[in-house]
Amino acid sequence: MIKTLIVEDDPMVAKFNRVYVEKVEGFEPVGMVTDVKQAWDFLKENTVDLILLDVYMKNTTGLEMLMEMRKTGSPVDAIVITAANDNQSIQTALRYGAVDYLIKPFHFDRFKESLLRYRHKQEIIEKGESVTQADLDPFLLQSQRVSSSVELPKGLTTLTFSHIAKQILKKKQEAFSAADIAEKTGISQVSVRKYLHYLVDSDVLETDVIYQSTGRPLHQYRLNPEKAEFIQSLQAAEEQ
Structure with a gap:
């Protein structure tokens, strides 16, 4: 302790x-x-x-x-x-x-x-x-990038963003939904959508709307490969 x-x-x-x-x-x-x-x-x-x-x-x-x-x-x-x-x-x-x-x-x-x-x-x-340097870098470098260079809107936190960013990076170029991220992180879909919308507005994520058999729209997201470095910088403060 x-x-x-x-x-x-x-x-x-x-x-x-x-x-x-x-x-x-x-x-x-x-x-x-x-x-x-x-x-x-x-x-x-x-x-x-x-x-x-x-x-x-x-x-x-x-x-x-x-x-x-x-x-x-x-x-x-x-x-x-x-x-x-x-x-x-x-x-x-x-x-x-x-x-x-x-x-x-x-x-x-x-x-x-x-x-x-x-x-x-x-x-x-x-x-x-x-x-090793690899042990230190995620703490010394990435956390600094998040805290100093990424200005998050009010209501969004770097800690929650780090969990979401980690799951997005695992998807690579695979499409995913807010429900997919919520399931992996334990964060509510409502909260996840706020972060995903911010990333869409920042051109970090691309989005498509697919209409399901019920007629309800499903938003699917995909990482913009040109913005991968940005999302990597958000994968800091990962809760151990």
Whole structure:
């Protein structure tokens, strides 16, 4: 289990973060503290793998704690969760090793994606054997392409997209329906159609309408081979 400490001075936000952590398999919330001093005290007495770190707190900010952690060689990782959306705060957090940066308010899907991506990285590193470039590339390269270069419409998440993209790539040039993807991923057909429609609008998928014996139209999709690289970039954050 990945032991997670929540450092947040807003009791309601801290409570929600704890509930969120408990929903993600492989993570265990081991404590909640309200400021940096309490966080340091907790770290001295307890084993912690990951900190969910707020920025704006009394006396010492979360970014100052993150900088001190790196200066002292602390092995604990941190995901910054904050309302701070200015460039300087973001650059500082990333420069000092934050594994992710979530801007409040955020959706649970984005939070879950962040934790799953972190868990995936830990599983790769802690395999107990040599890690190949092929092991690292899906995490280091594809996840970056999704998060930085693919601007998804509101309501669509990279985590769900990764599952759908994986199944589309398996189809290659074979036609498929929303029902086919829903069956393989466990995602509802209604949700799958939203993602497929986005890909059709982006010219990534081609679509045909076939009328069944009942007279009802069946939409079938096929990957545009010229857009295969785009769909490959969406196959990131795959839930393990």
